[in-house]
Amino acid sequence: MSPRAAWRFEGMGFAEVYDYSPGKADWSASGLPMEGTRANEPTIGEVAWQDVPTCAPAEKVGAARERVRKAGWDRCVVLNEGRVVMGLLREKELAANPEATTEEVMRNGPATFRPDESVEKVRRRMRARGASAVLVTTPDGRLVGLLTLSEKR
Amino acid sequence: MPKEAFRDGVLRLLKQGAQLVDVLPREEYEETHLRGAINIPLKELDRKSTARLDLAAPVIVYCHDYL
Numbered sequence: 001m002s003p004r005a006a007w008r009f010e011g012m013g014f015a016e017v018y019d020y021s022p023g024k025a026d027w028s029a030s031g032l033p034m035e036g037t038r039a040n041e042p043t044i045g046e047v048a049w050q051d052v053p054t055c056a057p058a059e060k061v062g063a064a065r066e067r068v069r070k071a072g073w074d075r076c077v078v079l080n081e082g083r084v085v086m087g088l089l090r091e092k093e094l095a096a097n098p099e100a101t102t103e104e105v106m107r108n109g110p111a112t113f114r115p116d117e118s119v120e121k122v123r124r125r126m127r128a129r130g131a132s133a134v135l136v137t138t139p140d141g142r143l144v145g146l147l148t149l150s151e152k153r
Numbered sequence: 154m155p156k157e158a159f160r161d162g163v164l165r166l167l168k169q170g171a172q173l174v175d176v177l178p179r180e181e182y183e184e185t186h187l188r189g190a191i192n193i194p195l196k197e198l199d200r201k202s203t204a205r206l207d208l209a210a211p212v213i214v215y216c217h218d219y220l
Contacts, residue, residue, distance in 0.1 A: 006155035
């Protein structure tokens with residue numbers, strides 16, 4: 001729709017026309033300001049735990065496990081240098097060989113949700129699938145936080 | 154020829170005074186839109202509906218996403 005609009009603007013004599021093709025979905029999912037009657041509904045980006053433990057792919061599982069448990073968590077998100085989600089360590093992976101790297105044992109390609117999605121809708125889907133927590137990332141895969149099923153970790 | 158813009162470019166253009174136009178139907182605009190955007194639905198896009206805009210200033214149009 002927006003490419004046609006951009007051409008139409010140009011045809012009407014506008015000198016400099018841009019098509020923001022990723023559009024409203026990209027803007028909203030990136031946490032940028034929105035207006036409108038539904039703009040203030042709670043989103044998962046607002047309630048996700050931003051202090052979820054993270055580790056680098058080259059970190060040893062033993063070191064990550066110690067840090068995660070000390071912080072009172074049972075999972076850890078594996079991030080690259082750009083804070084892009086590479087994988088997830090749950091209790092099972094955290095209990096793996098302490099000398100292995102997190103990259104070797106991590107769960108690849110965990111499901112992620114965008115921060116602008118409705119808390120109610122995502123939690124309903126989580127309940128239906130039996131998921132106790134899901135990752136929240138920006139459209140380009142950067143970690144925002146971890147959404148849990150309840151208000152507790 | 155219109156240029157494609159991405160998030161960072163849009164933010165920069167807005168700081169420079171670009172005009173932001175949501176071309177989605179009015180109901181969708183009323184639910185949510187980018188802060189500061191005006192609404193001119195694609196079906197209503199003509200010289201009359203765009204008369205309030207400045208021909209010389211950059212215009213950024215958007216809809217929901219790529220589709």
